[in-house]
Amino acid sequence: xxxxxxxxxxxxxxxxxxxxxxxxxxxxxxxxxxxxxxxxxxxxxxxxxxxxxxxxxxxxxxxxxxxxxxxxxxxxxxxxxxxxxxxxxxxxxxxxxxxxxxxxxxxxxxxxxxxxxxxxxxxxxxxxxxxxxxxxxxxxxxxxxxxxxxxxxxxxxxxxxxxxxxxxxxxxxxxxxxxxxxxxxxxxxxxxxxxxxxxxxxxxxxxxxxxxxxxxxxxxxxxxxxxxxxxxxxxxxxxxxxxxxxxxxxxxxxxxxxxxxxxxxxxxxxxxxxxxxxxxxxxxxxxxxxxxxxxxxxxxxxxxxxxxxxxxxxxxxxxxxxxxxxxxxxxxxxxxxxxxxxxxxxxxxxxxxxxxxxxxxxxxxxxxxxxxxxxxxxxxxxxxxxxxxxxxxxxxxxxxxxxxxxxxxxxxxxxxxxxxxxxxxxxxxxxxxxxxxxxxxxxxxxxxxxxxxxxxxxxxxxxxxxxxxxxxxxxxxxxxxxxxxxxxxxxxxxxxxxxxxxxxxxxx
Amino acid sequence: xxxxxxxxxxxxxxxxxxxxxxxxxxxxxxxxxxxxxxxxxxxxxxxxxxxxxxxxxxxxxxxxxxxxxxxxxxxxxxxxxxxxxxxxxxxxxxxxxxxxxxxxxxxxxxxxxxxxxxxxxxxxxxxxxxxxxxxxxxxxxxxxx
Numbered sequence: 001x002x003x004x005x006x007x008x009x010x011x012x013x014x015x016x017x018x019x020x021x022x023x024x025x026x027x028x029x030x031x032x033x034x035x036x037x038x039x040x041x042x043x044x045x046x047x048x049x050x051x052x053x054x055x056x057x058x059x060x061x062x063x064x065x066x067x068x069x070x071x072x073x074x075x076x077x078x079x080x081x082x083x084x085x086x087x088x089x090x091x092x093x094x095x096x097x098x099x100x101x102x103x104x105x106x107x108x109x110x111x112x113x114x115x116x117x118x119x120x121x122x123x124x125x126x127x128x129x130x131x132x133x134x135x136x137x138x139x140x141x142x143x144x145x146x147x148x149x150x151x152x153x154x155x156x157x158x159x160x161x162x163x164x165x166x167x168x169x170x171x172x173x174x175x176x177x178x179x180x181x182x183x184x185x186x187x188x189x190x191x192x193x194x195x196x197x198x199x200x201x202x203x204x205x206x207x208x209x210x211x212x213x214x215x216x217x218x219x220x221x222x223x224x225x226x227x228x229x230x231x232x233x234x235x236x237x238x239x240x241x242x243x244x245x246x247x248x249x250x251x252x253x254x255x256x257x258x259x260x261x262x263x264x265x266x267x268x269x270x271x272x273x274x275x276x277x278x279x280x281x282x283x284x285x286x287x288x289x290x291x292x293x294x295x296x297x298x299x300x301x302x303x304x305x306x307x308x309x310x311x312x313x314x315x316x317x318x319x320x321x322x323x324x325x326x327x328x329x330x331x332x333x334x335x336x337x338x339x340x341x342x343x344x345x346x347x348x349x350x351x352x353x354x355x356x357x358x359x360x361x362x363x364x365x366x367x368x369x370x371x372x373x374x375x376x377x378x379x380x381x382x383x384x385x386x387x388x389x390x391x392x393x394x395x396x397x398x399x400x401x402x403x404x405x406x407x408x409x410x411x412x413x414x415x416x417x418x419x420x421x422x423x424x425x426x427x428x429x430x431x432x433x434x435x436x437x438x439x440x441x442x443x444x445x446x447x448x449x450x451x452x453x454x455x456x457x458x459x460x461x462x463x464x465x466x467x468x469x470x471x472x473x474x475x476x477x478x479x480x481x482x483x484x485x486x487x488x489x490x491x492x493x494x495x496x497x498x499x500x501x502x503x504x505x506x507x508x
Numbered sequence: 509x510x511x512x513x514x515x516x517x518x519x520x521x522x523x524x525x526x527x528x529x530x531x532x533x534x535x536x537x538x539x540x541x542x543x544x545x546x547x548x549x550x551x552x553x554x555x556x557x558x559x560x561x562x563x564x565x566x567x568x569x570x571x572x573x574x575x576x577x578x579x580x581x582x583x584x585x586x587x588x589x590x591x592x593x594x595x596x597x598x599x600x601x602x603x604x605x606x607x608x609x610x611x612x613x614x615x616x617x618x619x620x621x622x623x624x625x626x627x628x629x630x631x632x633x634x635x636x637x638x639x640x641x642x643x644x645x646x647x648x649x650x651x652x653x
Contacts, residue, residue, distance in 0.1 A: 402648070405646070411595070
């Protein structure tokens with residue numbers, strides 16, 4: 001099926017009433033959790049994952065992905081109006097977005113953010129159509145050594161990019177990989193690290209871990225503050241229209257942001273967040289008046305808001321064509337597909353076209369819905385912020401508890417939720433990014449299986465493993481990306497005697 | 509304190525994991541057994557956790573943790589205690605009672621009035637029980653009553 005044929009077929013799937021409704025629910029929930037600070041898309045996706053078990057896999061994917069990209073729209077609203085990021089991908093937006101609000105241009109900032117997100121979302125979907133098909137064709141030749149190399153390279157890159165010290169990221173990866181080995185060994189059926197528990201033999205479930213780290217931990221952060229009143233700027237509908245000058249200045253940042261975002265999304269790492277920093281820096285460099293950034297430059301809203309949406313689209317490519325998730329959000333999407341016995345990978349596009357193309361077409365529809373939801377109805381979503389935070393926080397905790405139990409009616413999952421909630425809170429306090437843990441937990445079993453198969457193929461020779469042209473190249477590229485920049489810095493700094501102090505910023 | 513406790517705990521976890529992993533059948537490189545990959549992971553885990561602990565104790569990363577005031581710390585501790593209590597009590601008192609008590613206590617300690625806390629507790633307990641137990645057929649424990 002060619003891209004156009006596939007897309008036409010996809011629309012016939014996505015326009016079915018159930019799928020349209022799922023798409024609407026997804027983007028609506030996404031916008032709301034995007035608007036609400038403290039509750040992010042990953043936690044919401046984990047909470048709603050159990051409810052998708054009864055759905056068709058395409059419907060499940062459509063709804064959960066809708067939450068993911070919907071949150072990118074909603075997050076900007078809070079950044080612009082309240083000076084608090086609705087979610088991590090909108091941190092950069094508040095630099096200039098809130099300054100625009102203070103100068104009475106909140107409406108213009110909101111509109112440019114929404115239109116930028118829409119353009120980037122649409123460009124991103126075209127990117128998925130072209131890139132996923134191509135990558136899937138390449139990936140059909142991949143054997144276990146290549147898959148092992150990709151997962152290894154992905155984890156290395158993720159550790160490098162996740163911000164903060166690489167040592168902390170490696171600790172998170174190690175913990176995630178170790179947790180991934182708990183339970184029945186898939187090849188020899190031996191029980192490992194179960195301490196005799198029947199429930200642990202099934203392994204540690206991803207969803208309670210994610211609910212703990214991204215749900216409970218974030219509520220605990222909210223609990224620190226107790227009852228807090230939010231000051232929200234008011235926006236009138238007729239103020240929403242940007243001036244001609246503002247449109248002109250936003251056009252190129254949106255275009256650049258879309259491309260930057262999509263490309264960042266392809267790379268393992270916290271793509272949505274990272275892409276906004278890259279886009280903001282890029283716009284500042286391209287600008288004739290870089291010193292004015294931070295005072296309400298519309299370019300500083302348009303670029304990053306486009307890029308975070310482009311990144312969510314880009315992140316779908318490795319998931320759909322290789323079956324490998326590189327972020328907690330795509331890990332949940334993988335989970336939703338695997339529950340239905342669907343293994344995303346190079347064959348899925350041809351064998352289950354209704355899932356792949358239906359999902360791609362739904363992203364066009366979802367982005368259109370989001371544009372409509374976020375512009376005229378922006379006031380409605382802002383009123384969500386007036387909900388008392390402490391009540392919301394408590395209800396989210398209760399939902400996490402009942403949601404974790406309902407996954408497999410297991411008390412063990414409840415304990416996993418609580419333990420990882422407390423652990424995630426501690427990590428937040430130490431500014432350690434937990435996403436390498438989550439990704440390693442998902443990739444771990446895949447890594448072990450492919451490593452063992454690959455060693456079997458090469459008769460135990462590690463050299464043969466790396467000497468295969470494809471796997472060798474992948475490992476080499478990852479190593480270069482991982483160790484190249486620090487080595488270059490080391491050579492430049494000429495301070496060989498002293499270790500280089502590590503910065504904690506994402507630009508490190 | 510936290511900056512040192514977390515890597516130290518993880519180091520202990522990694523060490524325990526290693527001692528368990530070496531007891532599994534290792535196999536050979538050409539025919540890796542169930543313990544092959546866990547041992548590799550365990551060695552990696554011990555090495556990085558050791559490095560992280562060492563750097564935490566040398567004070568390289570001691571900055572950055574913002575100290576909480578007494579009230580904030582209490583709110584977080586109460587919330588965690590309520591989560592643990594919920595998990596412990598659920599099999600004995602059942603979901604409706606545990607959920608009610610959980611919501612009411614947490615809300616009260618987060619600063620809501622008693623009336624708000626109790627009413628929200630009743631509504632959220634009944635509402636979530638209705639959705640999950642009645643509509644979605646989740647076998648939530650009902651308790652002795």
